[in-house]
Amino acid sequence: MTEETTQIVVNGTPRELTVPARELLLDTLRDRLGLTGAKRSCDIQVCGTCTVLVDGEPVSSCTFLTCDADGREVLTIEGFAETAEFDEFERAFTDRAALQCGFCTPGFVLTLKSLRDAGELRGREDVIAGLDGSVCRCTGYKAIVEAAEALAVDGR
Amino acid sequence: MSTPETAAPAETADRVGRSERRKDAAEKIRGRAQFSGDINVPRMLHGKVLRAPVPHARIASIDTTAAERIPGVVAVLVGPDLDDFDPYWGHAIKDRPVLAMDRVRFAGEPLAAVAAEDEAVAEAAVHEVLVEYEDLPVIGTIGEATAEDAPLVHDGELRPGLFHGLGKLPEREGNVCYRYRLDAGSVELAEAEAELTVEGSYDYPAVYQYAMETHTVIADFNDGELTLWASCQHPFLVRAELADLFNLPIGRVRVIVPYLGGGFGSKSYTKMEPITAALSWKAGRPVRIQNRVDESMVTTRRHGMRCRMKTTATADGRLVSRSVRVWLDTGAYADNGPRVCATAGDAAPGPYTWDAVHVDASCVYSNTAPAGSYRAFGAAHLQWIGEMQVDELARKAGVDPLEFRRRNLLRPGQPVRPDGTGKPLDADLVGDVEKAAAAVGWEEPKGEWTGRGLAVGLLAAGAHPVSRAGVRMEADGSVEVNVGTTEMGQGARTVMAQIAAQELAIDLDRVTVQGADTRFTPYDRSTGASRSTTLAGLAVQRAAADLRERLLDTAAAAWGVGRVGLEVGDGGVRGPGRGASYAELIAERFGFAGGELVGEGEVRPEQGSGSYAEGPVFWEVCVAAAEVGVDPETGRVSIERVATIADVGKAINPLLVERQDEGAVLQGVGMALFEEMVFKQGFLTNDTLLDYRVPRVEDMPARMQGIVVENADGPGPYGAKGCGEGAQAATPAAIATALADAGVAMTELPFTPERVWRQIQETKEAQLR
Numbered sequence: 072m073t074e075e076t077t078q079i080v081v082n083g084t085p086r087e088l089t090v091p092a093r094e095l096l097l098d099t100l101r102d103r104l105g106l107t108g109a110k111r112s113c114d115i116q117v118c119g120t121c122t123v124l125v126d127g128e129p130v131s132s133c134t135f136l137t138c139d140a141d142g143r144e145v146l147t148i149e150g151f152a153e154t155a156e157f158d159e160f161e162r163a164f165t166d167r168a169a170l171q172c173g174f175c176t177p178g179f180v181l182t183l184k185s186l187r188d189a190g191e192l193r194g195r196e197d198v199i200a201g202l203d204g205s206v207c208r209c210t211g212y213k214a215i216v217e218a219a220e221a222l223a224v225d226g227r
Numbered sequence: 228m229s230t231p232e233t234a235a236p237a238e239t240a241d242r243v244g245r246s247e248r249r250k251d252a253a254e255k256i257r258g259r260a261q262f263s264g265d266i267n268v269p270r271m272l273h274g275k276v277l278r279a280p281v282p283h284a285r286i287a288s289i290d291t292t293a294a295e296r297i298p299g300v301v302a303v304l305v306g307p308d309l310d311d312f313d314p315y316w317g318h319a320i321k322d323r324p325v326l327a328m329d330r331v332r333f334a335g336e337p338l339a340a341v342a343a344e345d346e347a348v349a350e351a352a353v354h355e356v357l358v359e360y361e362d363l364p365v366i367g368t369i370g371e372a373t374a375e376d377a378p379l380v381h382d383g384e385l386r387p388g389l390f391h392g393l394g395k396l397p398e399r400e401g402n403v404c405y406r407y408r409l410d411a412g413s414v415e416l417a418e419a420e421a422e423l424t425v426e427g428s429y430d431y432p433a434v435y436q437y438a439m440e441t442h443t444v445i446a447d448f449n450d451g452e453l454t455l456w457a458s459c460q461h462p463f464l465v466r467a468e469l470a471d472l473f474n475l476p477i478g479r480v481r482v483i484v485p486y487l488g489g490g491f492g493s494k495s496y497t498k499m500e501p502i503t504a505a506l507s508w509k510a511g512r513p514v515r516i517q518n519r520v521d522e523s524m525v526t527t528r529r530h531g532m533r534c535r536m537k538t539t540a541t542a543d544g545r546l547v548s549r550s551v552r553v554w555l556d557t558g559a560y561a562d563n564g565p566r567v568c569a570t571a572g573d574a575a576p577g578p579y580t581w582d583a584v585h586v587d588a589s590c591v592y593s594n595t596a597p598a599g600s601y602r603a604f605g606a607a608h609l610q611w612i613g614e615m616q617v618d619e620l621a622r623k624a625g626v627d628p629l630e631f632r633r634r635n636l637l638r639p640g641q642p643v644r645p646d647g648t649g650k651p652l653d654a655d656l657v658g659d660v661e662k663a664a665a666a667v668g669w670e671e672p673k674g675e676w677t678g679r680g681l682a683v684g685l686l687a688a689g690a691h692p693v694s695r696a697g698v699r700m701e702a703d704g705s706v707e708v709n710v711g712t713t714e715m716g717q718g719a720r721t722v723m724a725q726i727a728a729q730e731l732a733i734d735l736d737r738v739t740v741q742g743a744d745t746r747f748t749p750y751d752r753s754t755g756a757s758r759s760t761t762l763a764g765l766a767v768q769r770a771a772a773d774l775r776e777r778l779l780d781t782a783a784a785a786w787g788v789g790r791v792g793l794e795v796g797d798g799g800v801r802g803p804g805r806g807a808s809y810a811e812l813i814a815e816r817f818g819f820a821g822g823e824l825v826g827e828g829e830v831r832p833e834q835g836s837g838s839y840a841e842g843p844v845f846w847e848v849c850v851a852a853a854e855v856g857v858d859p860e861t862g863r864v865s866i867e868r869v870a871t872i873a874d875v876g877k878a879i880n881p882l883l884v885e886r887q888d889e890g891a892v893l894q895g896v897g898m899a900l901f902e903e904m905v906f907k908q909g910f911l912t913n914d915t916l917l918d919y920r921v922p923r924v925e926d927m928p929a930r931m932q933g934i935v936v937e938n939a940d941g942p943g944p945y946g947a948k949g950c951g952e953g954a955q956a957a958t959p960a961a962i963a964t965a966l967a968d969a970g971v972a973m974t975e976l977p978f979t980p981e982r983v984w985r986q987i988q989e990t991k992e993a994q995l996r
Contacts, residue, residue: 107262110440149258168248173486206923210890
């Protein structure tokens with residue numbers, strides 16, 4: 072089995088990882104680094120529950136090779152939760168009970184962060200378009216959309 | 228144990244009836260909440276399952292030699308490994324082997340399981356297990372299963388499981404494994420007298436619950452003791468079934484339940500636990516099996532259904548009779564099919580007064596993946612059909628559908644079951660449907676290709692009423708609620724904490740609620756059937772009240788006074804001229820800064836056995852209204868407005884009640900418009916989330932309104948009763964009646980653009996003829 076050595080900055084910490092070339096970023100994060108906030112569900116880039124940010128862009132880590140993150144920065148929910156910016160996201164979701172089982176929640180939060188960073192979280196239309204790749208089976212989306220709108224209005 | 232009427236906290240409605248923040252919010256948003264798949268047990272192996280590639284076959288041979296030779300493989304489990312004991316399980320009917328023994332009954336049935344040091348090795352080894360099959364005729368549909376001389380999916384007698392709860396199981400008739408009948412009055416005579424008749428045949432597809440966390444189990448079978456970490460809704464029933472299966476005393480099986488990534492019924496009863504436990508037994512080490520989505524889709528699903536229904540009324544709009552024939556496809560194994568069948572039969576008459584009703588519902592085996600529970604089962608199957616027929620009769624009688632319902636709906640206290648058995652109506656349905664209608668602008672003018680619809684139904688809720696709970700106060704006055712309810716997103720831990728905080732007059736942040744560990748947590752039958760707030764919540768209320776008694780006794784003894792005039796408040800006990808915090812009282816009792824006080828609470832059937840026929844615990848209200856638009860060119864349906872009723876008696880946490888119904892509405896939109904598992908000759912043809920579409924954010928109705936109704940008419944704490952399922956049955960039904968109001972009366976779910984377009988063309992052609 073071919074192994075590759077990759078340099079990745081994970082949540083601000085530089086890591087050197089030697090992993091099989093076929094290893095998925097989701098498995099590296101969960102099994103090697105113990106970062107289990109990203110979850111596995113659909114395996115085919117539909118549901119968004121494995122979303123992490125690579126150089127600020129949301130990616131489905133279930134279909135993203137770890138070696139393709141070489142030289143890049145990965146942010147997971149555990150890393151984002153350590154930042155001051157996170158508090159606002161946490162309040163927006165908590166105040167509205169915009170989560171239920173919580174399995175998809177980190178993916179939604181990171182997706183919204185990336186949208187906001189890109190200036191693409193300006194209102195409801197942006198929210199609907201931007202969350203197209205994120206599935207939540209519990210909430211019916213209404214509360215999540217409200218939380219996202221609050222982040223858009225409050226945010227910038 | 229006691230439930231005193233006095234000495235309750237002075238300031239009532241302080242901690243219940245408030246939209247407190249979810250206690251699990253921070254863990255979940257920060258990605259720290261632990262799910263079964265996040266847990267690593269020392270020496271844990273990874274399991275993968277070989278699933279049958281054919282729907283019906285005899286297993287001619289099975290060869291594991293090559294798989295066992297792969298480095299890293301620790302164990303390969305096949306049917307013959309289980310020859311030494313009775314390998315069959317099933318809570319309703321004991322019809323399901325841990326692994327296919329001599330015969331495959333559905334495509335996707337587990338044939339072998341491999342435990343290996345890592346997942347990739349296990350996956351590779353699974354494909355090295357060589358199986359030879361002799362194909363058998365495939366029963367792929369209800370029609371094929373019920374045909375005369377149909378081959379049998381199961382031979383021999385049906386053995387009842389531990390928890391079917393349906394009295395004596397009837398004998399199997401062909402492929403029918405359970406049959407529910409209800410007769411009241413003479414339908415024949417009633418039909419002869421009625422002036423208006425509506426009759427039709429309807430189809431309901433199999434659908435997938437899609438809990439985003441797939442079924443995940445870690446099993447550690449060690450020295451005659453079995454420990455599991457499982458994504459299961461009913462840990463105590465799983466424990467009993469595994470003890471029975473592996474011949475262990477119940478106390479030697481321990482089930483620990485972390486957070487669940489959604490349930491919706493898909494994790495009710497036993498699912499992947501037996502095979503994971505057996506694989507751990509063979510490997511001699513802990514093993515984790517985590518399904519992929521395509522595996523969970525064939526682990527459990529909602530029953531597909533065919534239905535014939537006939538409803539009659541008088542010319543002036545009084546409902547007279549209803550006759551219903553139902554066939555539910557339970558797949559290769561019964562799972563919860565018998566209960567689904569009985570609940571569907573219960574929901575079939577609808578909440579109206581009748582002169583005569585006939586219901587005949589059959590639960591049928593086929594060579595498809597097994598079907599079990601999914602939110603609002605039974606009611607979701609029947610409500611859309613019954614309500615479309617009610618509307619058609621209203622139209623024929625020239626009566627507005629809302630007024631028609633006012634005239635015919637049951638009133639509180641009237642028997643719900645037409646044969647007079649079971650619990651009478653415990654809700655104000657007329658008030659409920661009026662509120663829903665008003666919320667979608669019932670009286671407002673509407674344009675062409677726009678329709679508005681109402682749906683009213685009832686769902687037998689509560690399951691068997693057995694729940695226990697313990698509330699423990701530590702030496703510092705903080706409290707742990709030990710209750711078996713599984714937190715799967717509904718907010719149970721928050722609600723249970725609010726109830727305990729209310730009874731003990733303490734701050735919510737002093738209360739902790741953990742998941743079930745059957746070794747320590749008091750018994751609770753299950754998390755499902757909208758029962759937790761009502762039954763487990765009542766047990767928590769009683770346990771907290773019991774603890775309160777001990778605290779008051781402690782204070783009385785410490786102060787050398789009687790109990791009169793003592794009350795709890797502000798985190799302590801107060802009496803005339805004195806007071807002490809709980810921590811001070813516990814220190815007083817034990818003479819140092821340690822010790823604890825524990826209260827117990829129990830809920831059990833108050834009369835009779837609590838059986839299904841005597842139940843339900845309460846009737847869950849299923850009321851919604853919708854406004855839809857139809858594009859006649861494309862057949863596309865847009866949902867403009869949905870209003871749902873959460874008739875909850877008392878909302879312990881109003882915001883969480885609303886959130887439950889919002890989730891149910893979107894699942895209902897999926898059911899109504901696009902969700903469908905497509906089986907062809909027993910093969911599931913759309914087993915990915917690309918092919919099986921679930922609602923996305925763009926599918927939200929333009930306007931959604933959840934209305935919380937609090938009439939304090941429930942049997943739970945503070946008059947509460949359960950919610951969260953009703954809206955799932957009512958939403959597709961209201962969409963169906965709204966669509967019919969727009970001129971497109973559908974007979975098959977989901978209402979895809981193609982089907983809607985075809986129905987429009989057929990209606991046009993019929994008008995030309």
